[in-house]
Amino acid sequence: MSSSYFKDKEPREFKGRVFAATVLIGTAFFILLFRFWYLQVKEHAYYKELSENNATRLIKAVAPRGVIYDRLGIKIADNRPGFDLYIIPEDVKDWPGTKQMLTSLIEIDEETINERLDKSKKRPPFQAVKLKEDLSWDETVRIESAKFEIPGIMLDVAPKRSYVFGEATAHLLGYLGEINEKELKEREAENNVYSPGDLTGKYGLEKYYEKDLRGVDGGKEIEVDALGRKIRVVNWIPPYPGNNMKLTIDIRTQVAAWIALKDKVGAAVAMDPKTGKVLAMVSTPTFDPNALSTGVSREEWKELIENPLNVMNNRAVQGQYPPASTFKPIHAAAALEEGVITPDTKIMSGPSYWFAGRAYRDWKEEGHGIINVHRAIVESSDTFFYQVGLKLGIDRLADYTKRFGFGTKTGVPIHNEKAGLVPSSEWKKKAYGVKWYEGETISVSVGQGYMLTTPLQLLNAYAAIANGGTLWRPLLVEEVTTPDGKSVSKPVVEKRGELGISEKTMDHVRDGLRGVTHDDGGTARFLSRTTDLKIAGKTGTAQVSKLIKRTKNVESIAYKIRDHAWFAGFAPYDDPQIAVVVIVEHGGFGASAAAPVARELFKAYLSKAEDAAGIETAPAPAAPIPGGPAVIPISTGNPKPAPAPEEAHD
Amino acid sequence: MIDRRLFTHFDWAILSVILGLICIGFASIYSATHIHMPMIYTKDIYWIGIGAGMMLLAIIFSYSYLERFAYIIYGSSIALLISVFFIGSSFSGAKRWISLGFFTLQPSEFAKLALIIMLAKYFNEKLISDKGMGLKDLAVPAVIMIVPFLLIAKQPDLGTGIILWMIFWSMAFVVKIRARVIMGLGAFFAALAPFGWMFLKDYQKARITSFMSPESDPLGSGYHVMQSKIAIGSGGFLGKGFMEGTQGKLMFLPEHHTDFIFAVLAEEWGLIGAMVVLGLFLALIISGINTAGSSKDRFGFLVAFGITAMFFWQVFINLGMVAGIMPVVGVPLPFISYGGSFLITSMIAAGILLNINMRRFIF
Structure with missing residues (x-):
């Protein structure tokens, strides 16, 4: 009864290999048996001990x-x-x-x-x-x-x-x-x-x-x-x-910014205008990350988050402020490009401008006289831009403003970035269901009113002015590497967009910004007197309350209703290496409160070639950093290295 | 369809071996889970019941139907694997299951059987020269294996994926591959290994070098292997006795009723128990080889051999892993590890073996 497939047809087709498989199986089982014998008999005593002591x-x-x-x-x-x-x-x-x-x-x-x-x-x-x-x-x-x-x-x-x-x-x-x-x-x-x-x-x-x-x-x-x-x-x-x-952070610039800002409330950001790499990002008041990371008590934590100054806010990307006069160069670019004015158009810019039965004041009591756009930027004339803004119209202005990256998130790799706000007639219809009033155009034309920006957005825009028209995506990370030094990812320099504004217009705007710090009557003239860094920039004073009397004595105004002080600029103006934006909340005038802070950032970054005050380049992480008591020394032994955080407001 | 002569050829010995393994499995699952997870062993009873029904069906209907419906079986198994991505439920990071109310189906288990049947049909119809298969001849069957393999690897279920590979190579080997091709492929994969190594993440390399699973959690497998070795080693020659294992320790093993069940068994029953289980598996596999060798046709031979290979690799990889001589890849132990789809698949496979065996004289 040998009807099997093997015995009948091709008896030897698989035979050799079936035998080989059987040998393999036998060997495998023998190995397993040997292994179990080894564990259970030979090494039994060792494992028994481990097991018995639950050891x-x-x-x-x-x-x-x-x-x-x-x-x-x-x-x-x-x-x-x-x-x-x-x-x-x-x-x-x-x-x-x-x-x-x-x-x-x-x-x-x-x-x-x-x-x-x-x-x-x-x-x-x-x-x-x-x-x-x-x-x-x-x-x-x-x-x-x-x-x-x-x-x-x-x-x-x-x-x-x-x-x-x-x-x-x-x-x-x-x-x-x-x-x-x-x-x-x-x-x-x-x-x-x-x-x-x-x-x-x-x-x-x-x-x-x-x-x-x-x-x-x-x-x-x-x-x-x-x-x-x-x-x-x-x-x-x-x-x-x-x-x-x-x-991409330059720690020396970062620390300089922090030292200059630590007793104030505000933010300072800096960027390489050629690449969009962020060089510094500081927000004050701040917290002690070393203490927070090793665990704080409930009370300490409560104190932190209930601080009325919002310590846990990164003002550089989460603070939204009216850009105020720092907006004027962007406005100027829009007006020049649209042909509403030419570089030579002269406009009477008095102490106030009357529109619809209301006087819109200039910050300068005496007014500026008949001036062109260059002087308007240099002296930061409000009445000049009121009139230009009305001619340009809110929607054209909004269009240009958006090109500079306002109103949308920059995409910096930080959570909860705010988008700011660029008002337009369409926006107002949607948001409030009401039509746009021309009087509101007047506020927006000098960066007030509904207009809001984060310091980083403004920086992004000034970097674009500095580099001639490219709006970069802000980068924070240069490279991620494995512990053995192999590259994991290398974020690429990426454009958010091009301004699409002619080179000629941009030259005029940049020249205006150079004038602010170098020409007579420039609002930040002192920046060229005290340093030789070829800084170009713009000051700004954002109104918090409309009811303040004109006064040079900032101290006489209650803190809460003092204006926010801005400075936005870049240097050197003929080959921009760094763009900086500083805001000091309730700091008063931009020129006196924010510009000196910005100067510290410019100094720290641009004097890098020289061996200046600051940080050792040799990686010595545990060593305290020379450069003033401002920097927290880190010791390896003591787990709570930081001194009590200094309250940072004036 | 049912011939009375079939009963006279039915191999009661193989059936007893399988029933013996299932009983041992149930006892071990009971011992491992009755304190902390009493749901498990009650569910296991249902699985055994369903499995027995499916096994009976697998015995009754002639295996020639498998050849006739090979495409449908293979196709629907692929469809099930694809559907896992859309309607599958995930558990601890892997998406392997399709939930059918009280019953969760793990299509990758059934894919193993579908692959065996499909390959058997393919090789059966294919004319192969005396020298064996060349690279070109291997291409089509390789695709048959790669498709479910990729779908399973994507879930991810590395263990089952590896079993598919082993089934494929075992069946291809027995059909005959040219010696040159075997050596060539061996050299090729040996040369490829360093490249594959390069693609691994550094910590994965660290895990492999310390004999650990690249995919499970860091405190996991290496630690499991040590605990598993302690459990097995402390069992000694005679074992600690049924339910006397140090359950507390085994709670360290999240897989102690599935992949690491043998550690529970070897702790409680000692080397004697381990030898009994090894003996039963050896008996099952040898009788599988004999079933293949005495089958009445080529298709029967190939299916029986494929199933036997599947059992063998599962047993060998699982026990090697539990005993700490192989990396942890998550392959369960047939008939003993807990797992519904796995148990049912194994019982169907055993049923097919019995089917081929009892029909060896019937034409």
Whole structure:
């Protein structure tokens, strides 16, 4: 009955290979059997011991976050070692005693301990629970010397974030914080592995580039004795550090901006007009990112977010202000390009302009006389631009304004950027359902009224004026690299648009801006007297209240209703390397409050060739930075390095 | 269709081996989950019931139907895999399941059987020279495998993807590949490995070098392997006894009732238990080889061999992973690991083996 396929037709078709497969199978099973014998008989004693004592404990090995450098390679965010305190609840014999010991040894209350334990209820057994992050040196020593009396306690070293320049980079870099439930859920959807207690970027670039900066955590399996004390590391899964990041920021300019602005409320931003790379971004008042990242108490946090000055606002991208007189060059460009005026058109620009039975004042009591557009920019005549604005009309003006990037987000890699507002008749119809009034055109023509801009938008526009007409997408990151230095991504210089305005017009505007700082009667003439940096720019004074009397004595006006002071400009005017925008909230006049701050940025950046006051180029992250007490020194040993934050308002 | 002679040829021994494995599996799942997840073992009873029904069907209808409907089977398995992307539900980052109310279907499991049937049909109809298949001959069957492979790898389900590869190469090997091509491909893949290595992320390399899964969480697999080794090693020769395993420890293993079930078993039953399970699998695989060798036609041979290869690679990769001699890739252990679609697929596959076996004399 040999009817089988093999025996009948092609008996040998598969035979050799079936035999080979059988041999392979036999070998594989033999290997497995041998392996089980090895584990269960030969090494039995070893594994039995590990198993009987429940002798292994699991501790997460947190991956260091990527290091952040400035454009020249100076470290601005680094990692330093710090001690965390862990508890393994299974090893705790006497809870009341343990809690009492802990509260007396370190700064922690019972409530916090219970909260921490509660949060990690779902953890697998014998996995350590983090009780306190980043112990001080004293606490570490006390725990270390008392640990034999408290079974279940364990200290472990983990990397802690250290912001080398502290408050100077606070809004830009942001800070870290423990992940909350909402974020945990969001990340779960993105298929990222986070667990409660993990740190995550909460603000600024730390938040925006969380995926790049965060490494891959590893784990440590620790063999312990019967009292839960560490004997040795049995298994070590190394953590993998996050990607490093090189910024476009020039830390010297950044720090200079912060020093100049730290006692004021406002923002300073700077950009390379040739590429759109952001060189500095400071917002004040600021917070201490080092203290925030290692955990602040509830009271401290409350104080921060309830501060009436909105400390947690990055004014550079979230503050929206009327651009005031800094808008005039943009207005001038529109009018020249549309042929409403020529460079030679002279207009009577008196102390006030009467329209529809109302007087619209000029900032200058005596008026400017009969002037052309160049002088109008230099002297910042309001009445000149009232009249030009009326001729141009709101919608043509709005069209040009939008070309300069106002009214839309710049797309800088920071969360919650504001878009500003460019008013037009169409916009008003939509927003209010009412038609546009010409009187409103008059306000907008000098950058007041509905018009709003963020400092970064204004900077973007001035960079476009400086470079002849290209509106760049602001860049903050130069390059992201792996820990071994391989390039991960390199953001490319990208255009938001072209102004589409003739070179001739742009030349006139730029010449006007040069005049502001160099011609007689220029509103910021002092900038060319005190420095030789060839700065061109425009001052601005944004009205907060309409009812202020004309006065030169800013101090006599109540803080809340004092004007905002602007300066926007670039240098050197014949080959612009840097564009700067500064706003000082309630600072009074642009020329006296904002322009001096801007000068510090220009100085810091343009005198870079010389070896000037400032930052060592050699990467020495732990060293305090020379350059004044303004900069927070970072020490490696003390986990709370920052002095009490200085309140920054006048 | 049902011939009384069939019963006289039915291989009760293979059936007993399979039932034995299922019982051992259920006992281990019960031991591993009865404290923390009592839902699991009650559900397992349903799966076994459904599986038994499907297995019976797989035994009754002659396997020649499989050849006739090969295109439909293969096509609908691809359609199911595609539909996972649209209507699939995801769990811990992977999108592998289609939810049908109380029942969740994992199409990648059924794709394994569909691939075996489709390849068997293809190779059966194809004339192959005595020297074996050249590269050109391999192209079409490779495409048959690559399509479901890519769909499964995308989910991602690396473990099942690897099994598809192993099934393909095993079947192609037994059909015969030219020696030159085998050596050439071997050299090619060996040369390609460094390039593939380059495409891995640095931390993934670190994981592989420390014998870990590139896809699971960092505190995961390497740690699991250690825990698994502790469980197995501490079991010793005789084991700790049923339900006496240190459950607390095994709670470290999120997969302790699925991929790492054998660690539970080896801890409680010792080397003796491990040897019994190894013996049962060896018996199943050898009888699978014999079924192939004695099958009445080429198609039967190929299907039986494919199924046997599938069982073999699953057993070998799973046990190797649990014992810490292979990277963790997430391949479950047939009949023993918990998993509805997986158990049903395995039981259907076993049913087809029995089917081919009992029809070896019937024409």
